[in-house]
Amino acid sequence: MSSSSRRRRIVRTAVGLAAVLVLSVAGAGAWFYHRLDSNITTFDAGGVATERPPAPVPVTPGASVPVNVLVLGSDTRNDGNADLGGGEEGVGHSDTAVLLHIYADHKHAVGVSIPRDALVTVPSCRLPNGGWTSPRTNQMFNSAFTIGEFPKGNPACTQNTVETLTGLRIDHTIVVDFKGVAAMTEAVNGVDACVPNDVNSHNIHLKKGMQKLSGQPAVDYLRARYGIGDNSDIGRMKRQQAFLSSMIRKVQGLGFSLPTLLPLADAATRSLTVDEGLGTAMKLVDFAQSLQSIKLSDITFVTTPWRYSGERVALVHPDVDTLWKLLREDRTLDGQSTGQVGDASSAPAPATPTSAVSPTPLSPEQTAAPITVVNGVGPPGLAGKGAEAVRAKGFRNVALGPTNGGRLQTEIAYDPALKAVADQLAPLFPGARLVEEAGSEGITVTLGRDYHPTPATGLDAADAPAGPTAAATTRPAPGATPTPSGVPTGIAENSRGADTDPCADLTFG
Incomplete structure (x- = not known):
């Protein structure tokens, strides 16, 4: 055989081997994607409400728009999750809920944690028999997930609830159970987390300090x-925010390539329930890759402005309304626009000044409403001066409560039946946040550092709280997240940057 014939034979053999290799890899890839797709569980879109918030409008056709993703952590013990969480099998609650708002520029994001005990309106939701419930007010947020007792929960109902609460259209909903958390943390070889103290409670054992957690210890850290x-539960959410930040940092460090994302997707999809829009492995990978331009320093986590209402949690108004409005307009927390969404060209969304309210004259019943004024700052005489201002308005049943120092912002807590009276009080305390507190006796005005009596009812200089505003006089503790400039106080107090020290600010107290 001639040398040229041997060369042609070698070339043909090499080409044949290459073709076999390509087909083998392609076949393996197709098999792998098929396996991932078969892992994924989707929930029926038929349970999503038909009346929904409008989708954002891009400035120009084809321009990017913001994306809202609802991430739910289910505490179900079904399907082998009892091995990681203990307890008996049964339909779980959505004890973790993070609404991730990805700005239209795809360079910034905000993750909003919604307390599981927050009292909200649960709208009409579909049942297994195809019927729909009636809307219910004053319900715990995490109860929406259990409506209908679907085996894997009712994520559509929780999505409906979040859309009703926020006025934001949810593009995607993802549910992760204990097994999903364990598998994903193992897929990235552990996530750095800070444990504030030794834990030996409820069969959870963790050592104090920074450590790399995966599998069971990661589940324990997030659910403890x-x-x-x-x-x-608020402190637990702060730990979850810090953990998510570390998880994002880990994935960004590994890169958004397929060799990184596919094993992570393989681990995740075995324990995910998602909407139909994310129902394939490639859709999940494409979505993950669309986030690669967001720097850790450009991600902020926020807990909805809140306060305790008995054993439950009340959302604080107008702060929480301001938060939702900022996100609906695709504005950053300090009111800046990305300039890519049509209705974001309207004015920024600061909280409506309470002093702008023009209440109607007081009725005799309103003047008799029980009002308690509390010194929430510390300097003596402040509650007395606040009470003088209330009496000067015409209220007759005014008392002083015990001093409770440390309050930054004035609050007016009221029973729903006394909302009209609270509206009458609001102009006396500019910037105060009004908090609906069902079952409370009368109205309680807790004065904060932002309260400065007018000269007619003012304090002596020795009694006056120092500094012009809470934001200007309050310095964060060493290692704590600094208050962002220009961010409404109720939002800033509940925020942490994703690049914050993971050991900082892990409790609400």
């Missing part, structure tokens, strides 16, 4: 409520 930090 007792024996760690301040034992509160």
